[in-house]
Amino acid sequence: MIDRLDQIFVLLKHWLVGYLPGEWQAAAGVVVSVVVIIGLYPALFALTTVLERKGVGRIQNRLGPNRVGPYGILQPMADGIKSLTKEDIVPRSADAVVHFLAPIVLVVTVFMGFAVLPMGRNMVLVDMDAGLLFYFAMGASTELSVFMAGWSSRNKYSLLGAMRAVAQMISYEVALLLSSVVVVMATGSLSLVKIVEAQNHYTWGLPHWYIFTPWGLAGFLMYAIAATAETNRSPFDLPEGESELVAGYHTEYSGFKFALFFLGEYVAMFSISGLGSTLFRGGWSAPLAFLTWVPSWIWFFGKLLVSMCVFIWLRGTLPRLRQDQLMNFAWKFVLPMCLLNLFVVALWRFIGDGWLRWLVCSAILVLAYVGIGWEGMSRKRLGARSYRYAD
Amino acid sequence: MGIAFYIISALTVCGGLAAVLLKNTVHCALALTVAFAGLALLFLQLDAQFAGFAQILVYIGAVAILVVFAILLTRGSDTPKDGVFSKTWLAGLAIAAAVFSVLGWAVLQAAPWLPHETVAPNVTVNQIGDALMGRYVLPLEIVAVLLTAALVGAVIVAMHEKEGAK
Numbered sequence: 001m002i003d004r005l006d007q008i009f010v011l012l013k014h015w016l017v018g019y020l021p022g023e024w025q026a027a028a029g030v031v032v033s034v035v036v037i038i039g040l041y042p043a044l045f046a047l048t049t050v051l052e053r054k055g056v057g058r059i060q061n062r063l064g065p066n067r068v069g070p071y072g073i074l075q076p077m078a079d080g081i082k083s084l085t086k087e088d089i090v091p092r093s094a095d096a097v098v099h100f101l102a103p104i105v106l107v108v109t110v111f112m113g114f115a116v117l118p119m120g121r122n123m124v125l126v127d128m129d130a131g132l133l134f135y136f137a138m139g140a141s142t143e144l145s146v147f148m149a150g151w152s153s154r155n156k157y158s159l160l161g162a163m164r165a166v167a168q169m170i171s172y173e174v175a176l177l178l179s180s181v182v183v184v185m186a187t188g189s190l191s192l193v194k195i196v197e198a199q200n201h202y203t204w205g206l207p208h209w210y211i212f213t214p215w216g217l218a219g220f221l222m223y224a225i226a227a228t229a230e231t232n233r234s235p236f237d238l239p240e241g242e243s244e245l246v247a248g249y250h251t252e253y254s255g256f257k258f259a260l261f262f263l264g265e266y267v268a269m270f271s272i273s274g275l276g277s278t279l280f281r282g283g284w285s286a287p288l289a290f291l292t293w294v295p296s297w298i299w300f301f302g303k304l305l306v307s308m309c310v311f312i313w314l315r316g317t318l319p320r321l322r323q324d325q326l327m328n329f330a331w332k333f334v335l336p337m338c339l340l341n342l343f344v345v346a347l348w349r350f351i352g353d354g355w356l357r358w359l360v361c362s363a364i365l366v367l368a369y370v371g372i373g374w375e376g377m378s379r380k381r382l383g384a385r386s387y388r389y390a391d
Numbered sequence: 392m393g394i395a396f397y398i399i400s401a402l403t404v405c406g407g408l409a410a411v412l413l414k415n416t417v418h419c420a421l422a423l424t425v426a427f428a429g430l431a432l433l434f435l436q437l438d439a440q441f442a443g444f445a446q447i448l449v450y451i452g453a454v455a456i457l458v459v460f461a462i463l464l465t466r467g468s469d470t471p472k473d474g475v476f477s478k479t480w481l482a483g484l485a486i487a488a489a490v491f492s493v494l495g496w497a498v499l500q501a502a503p504w505l506p507h508e509t510v511a512p513n514v515t516v517n518q519i520g521d522a523l524m525g526r527y528v529l530p531l532e533i534v535a536v537l538l539t540a541a542l543v544g545a546v547i548v549a550m551h552e553k554e555g556a557k
Contacts, residue, residue, distance in 0.1 A: 136444075
């Protein structure tokens with residue numbers, strides 16, 4: 001019974017596909033899965049927009065949207081109707097073909113990333129041998145659409161925003177890939193299904209998630225920072241900072257194309273959080289050994305929503321980083337820590353099992369963190385913190 | 392060599408042609424990206440998963456963006472006044488045809504020496520890693536030295552600009 005609940009979507013798919021003749025069943029199964037993914041994540045996106053606006057609103061000591069529906073829950077419907085009925089303005093000197101293609105390229109490449117995420121036990125669309133590489137290949141293609149959007153608008157602000165966004169995404173992409181390589185080194189496979197299965201074991205009731213190891217924690221923190229920067233999310237949202245660049249690379253997009261950019265950004269957030277959960281937090285595996293009766297897809301989507309809440313929390317709390325601070329941070333802190341992390345995970349494997357490897361790896365990482373922090377702060381002459389209160 | 396190969400190669404060739412025939416340089420760069428994507432699809436059609444995805448990651452994710460940045464930061468994005476075709480196109484065509492015929496002859500000459508395998512080998516990432524660290528470690532290290540030199544050169548160029556401004 002518990003097993004059937006866990007596999008309920010797989011069983012539903014087999015039942016639906018069973019109505020077709022034999023040779024069409026494989027293709028029909030893929031089509032059904034693709035339709036479900038394309039339908040589910042925009043629905044989650046609608047939920048997340050309300051969550052974000054209410055959440056950021058409460059952090060800023062105001063209510064969020066509360067007119068449409070009880071507690072503003074139906075706000076996405078209003079937003080959807082608005083974006084569908086708005087006039088689609090294309091500037092006269094804009095490059096019409098590239099302007100049209102940019103949001104399409106974004107949405108297509110972002111949705112392709114979901115093909116390799118294991119959303120539950122046996123619930124991955126394509127079990128590829130090089131699944132992680134496929135995901136990063138699709139993520140790299142996303143940057144091209146940002147550039148296309150900014151350049152085709154023939155608007156200096158858009159171009160500036162697009163250049164900044166692309167520079168930021170390229171820098172943090174290196175950090176993203178390096179922080180994921182530690183997981184590949186520990187597992188020995190690029191396949192996301194195998195990475196989750198390697199974390200699905202329990203010792204004394206606690207799981208073998210990589211985030212509970214020193215190198216995994218460091219890797220997860222670097223991954224989280226790089227993921228926040230990859231999706232242009234506050235505190236790294238200078239490319240779309242409303243007070244600096246109007247709206248950055250999607251200034252000249254109105255109506256449904258803007259909604260597509262918005263959708264692409266949020267779905268990219270889902271997909272990168274899903275990958276972070278898969279790599280470091282055990283994907284669909286339960287946090288404690290006695291909770292394995294809860295279906296696996298509930299754990300996956302629960303972790304996804306927790307990541308969303310952390311993103312929203314960061315957006316409401318932290319101030320924006322300037323472009324040079326952002327680039328300095330990427331190349332002078334995140335990248336050296338990721339490289340050191342590679343060394344640490346190799347040490348972890350070579351020192352055998354036991355308490356020694358925990359001590360050595362934690363010591364190296366903590367010393368490096370403190371050392372890089374001291375070295376970075378020594379050049380700035382900051383005085384003691386002073387507070388000013390309104391009288 | 393089914394219908395998929397023909398469609399993908401048509402896409403690649405059209406992308407390559409568009410990359411040299413279009414007037415707007417940024418359009419050319421984007422058409423080049425389509426040609427890269429076509430090459431990646433060719434790799435994937437041959438079941439070389441790692442090569443295909445690495446092609447997308449490196450070429451489309453980095454090289455295409457580099458090309459685009461280079462076009463934008465120099466003033467190549469304006470449409471040239473004299474048109475895009477050079478005046479010595481006939482000599483260029485002759486040289487390109489000569490190179491193509493030499494390469495084609497070399498490839499066709501080597502065809503009888505290829506191993507006769509009926510089933511495509513299933514290369515896993517494990518095997519690629521073992522080969523890189525085992526048999527091909529010297530080329531790997533040479534490429535690493537090349538990349539390090541490029542990185543150091545980029546940093547030096549950027550740093551000198553800052554010192555020059557002082």
